Amino acid sequence: MSESSDKPPISVNPGQWSFTRWKTIGQLEALEVHHPLFQATVFLQGAHLSHFSPRDEANWLWLSDLAKFQPGRAIRGGIPICWPWFGDPARNPPAIRSHIKTTSAHGFARTALWRLEDVRESAHEVEISLSLNANDDFAEHWTGHALALATFSFSVKSCQIALTTTNLSRNPMSISQALHTYLPTQDIARTRLLGLGNSQYVDTLRDWEYFNQEGPVYFEGETDRIYETGEPLIVVTPSGKRKLTSVGSDSTVVWNPGLEKSRRLSDFPDTGWQKMLCVETANAAADYRVLNDGQSHTLGVVIGRA
Structure with a gap:
């Protein structure tokens, strides 16, 4: 990492900031928060949160040791x-596929450059807002026009993310989406996920068939499931528990690449699957959303102590 950048913010005055600073990490611009109670790092590319931790604690998120910070990656x-x-x-459902003009997975927001809208600070909290105007500049990817606003709220107790989509076109627009949250664990074999018992899920590794979940979710190899639930979840690892509470979501994606897929993934250690899991707040599969002209929808998650 390089020293802090002096690059001015796009729409707010850095002279008003007490805890937030610009930072160049690799080839990307980021905002680093050094609050007396917590720390956080948010990249402008992708509105990507890579780090959050209360004071004297390790990162609540998993970040690959091989992660690269490059434009478009x-x-x-x-x-x-x-x-x-x-x-x-x-x-994806036909209503979403009709907008998409590429075979790339997961949309274009995670590699697009977002605009800084606001930084608000107090003695107890820092809030950062970033926006992406998905207009004709993205015409090669899809046919829609929408505004995405990502708001991050940090405190000593939790990290909150809210992603609000507003349809700016005159026609109805369908979207699917996810906050693809990577969480750390010391040992995936001793990790379990509570709160999904008695719910149905689509297993993408078994011909996208439906199954019923009984009891906690354990990880015994590659896992890729879309659960039909928006209930609060508890992640239990050898070092403790973390609670995830969703907003605007009736689907949860649970993912771990396992041994074989880890070797094929970019920027992913061969043994990284043993130290992470993804619990993704989503609008996926049948939970996709339709927005009429001017209509908005907010997808959010609060990551806190259990």
Whole structure:
């Protein structure tokens, strides 16, 4: 990492900031928060949160040791924003596929350069807002026109992300999306996820068939499931518990690449799958959303102590 950048913010005055500074990391511009109670790092590319930790604690998010910070390259770890579609375009409902003009997964937001809208600070909290105007500049990717606003709220107790989409076109627009949250664990074999018992899920590794979840979710190899629930979840690892509470979501994606897929992933250690899991607040599969002209929808998650 280089020393802090003197590059001015796009729309707010850095002279008003007490805890937030510009930072150049690799080839990307980021905002680093050094509050007496917590720390955080948000990249302008992708509106990507890579770090959050209360004082004297380790990063609450998993970030790959091999992550690269380059223009146009998605960052491996943290919380990528998958928008305005999630996953393989071909696996999305027809209403979403009709907008997409590429075979690339997870949309274009995670590699696009977002605009800084606001930084608000207090003795107890820092809030950062970034926006992406998905207009004709993205015409090669899709046919929609929408505004995405990502708001990050940090405190000593929690990290909150709210992603609000507003349809700026005259026609109805369908989207799928996810806050692709990577979480750390000391041992995936001793990790479990609570709160999904008695819910249905689509198993993408078994021909996209539906199954019923009974009890906690354990990880015994590659896992890629879309659960039909928006209930609060508890991640239990050898070092403790973390609670995820969603807003505007009735689907949760649970993912771990396992041994074999880890070797094929970019910027991912061969053994990284043993130290991470993804629990993604989403609007995926049947939970996609339709927005009429001027209509908005907010997808959000609060990551806190359990």
